[in-house]
Amino acid sequence: MLHSTLQTSLHHLPEGYALWATLNAALQAHTNELRIAACGLLKAGKSSLLNALTDQLETEWFATGATRTTVQNQFLTRHNFTFIDTPGLDATAQDDAEAWAGLHQADILLFVHHPGTGELHREEMEFLARLIQQPGARQTLANRLLVVLSHLDSISQDDMARIEARVQAQIHRLTGFQPRCFQVSFTAYKKGKLQAKTALANHSGIPALQTCLGDPSLRAICQSFRKDRIRESRQRLLDAVDQALALRQGQIRQLQRNREQLERNFMDDATRLLTHLHSKMAFYNQFYS
Numbered sequence: 001m002l003h004s005t006l007q008t009s010l011h012h013l014p015e016g017y018a019l020w021a022t023l024n025a026a027l028q029a030h031t032n033e034l035r036i037a038a039c040g041l042l043k044a045g046k047s048s049l050l051n052a053l054t055d056q057l058e059t060e061w062f063a064t065g066a067t068r069t070t071v072q073n074q075f076l077t078r079h080n081f082t083f084i085d086t087p088g089l090d091a092t093a094q095d096d097a098e099a100w101a102g103l104h105q106a107d108i109l110l111f112v113h114h115p116g117t118g119e120l121h122r123e124e125m126e127f128l129a130r131l132i133q134q135p136g137a138r139q140t141l142a143n144r145l146l147v148v149l150s151h152l153d154s155i156s157q158d159d160m161a162r163i164e165a166r167v168q169a170q171i172h173r174l175t176g177f178q179p180r181c182f183q184v185s186f187t188a189y190k191k192g193k194l195q196a197k198t199a200l201a202n203h204s205g206i207p208a209l210q211t212c213l214g215d216p217s218l219r220a221i222c223q224s225f226r227k228d229r230i231r232e233s234r235q236r237l238l239d240a241v242d243q244a245l246a247l248r249q250g251q252i253r254q255l256q257r258n259r260e261q262l263e264r265n266f267m268d269d270a271t272r273l274l275t276h277l278h279s280k281m282a283f284y285n286q287f288y289s
């Protein structure tokens, strides 16, 4: 619960609560283990991917399914990371708000796309456009955003390569960079692991993603991102305060000008009245004296 004075102050800022919440999330996340969030459309394969990365192949900590299963962010800490599953981006406005609350705490973003649905959809492009605008995002997003194409098992190699090239081109046009891209199969990984078929598990693409996540250079990039995120969130809040103050000062100056004008009008009226009364008095004095 916010302190009531702060609450009242935020109320006067446009987007005040959102700016404060972003800064707060950045400050809270600062000392925690690195956070990896899966994001993407409904049924892209987000929850399945996180189950693979957190060894939840049979237990499925992150509920999967053909319907809208994740409506709240889900967290699980494993292998020195906290994994965050977020609701699908194309479901409801409430799901979107919840997903963004999770993404504001994330360091590494697994952007999961189902290549069976073709290239990136409008909602995915809009999401990426918003992502690049997040505080501190621009400097390091090229390294922290990992594109994951799921369903490698059910799509031909040619189609997979074609979709990957298209997705990369779309992201490059939007952001100016080409993120790393991983083609994965959750089902191949699960089968490979549960049946001790190492080649199949390796072929699933999940181990390559795990190696990338464990890379110390990615860790270092995330640490620098956290500092950028705090600095820029704080700056945006301060800028909003400055803008609100400038607006108020302008309004006060205008009110002062109005008051001065009213005073001048009043004095003019009063002077006219007095002059009029004096002349009348002079007239009556002359008449009756």
Ligand SMILES: Nc1nc2c(ncn2[C@@H]2O[C@H](COP(=O)(O)OP(=O)(O)O)[C@@H](O)[C@H]2O)c(=O)[nH]1
Pocket (backbone or CB within 6 Å): 040, 041, 042, 043, 044, 045, 046, 047, 048, 049, 063, 064, 065, 066, 069, 070, 088, 150, 151, 152, 153, 154, 184, 185, 186, 187, 188
């Ligand atoms: N064949 C295949 N099915 C997958 C793969 N990844 C996910 N699925 C299935 O796709 C459906 C949606 O997956 P889910 O992880 O719940 O997607 P989410 O909505 O993005 O979390 C589920 O029925 C999964 O079993 C994959 O790599 N290969």
Ligand SMILES: [Mg+2]
Pocket (backbone or CB within 6 Å): 046, 047, 048, 063, 064, 065, 069, 070, 085
């Ligand atoms: Mg899910």
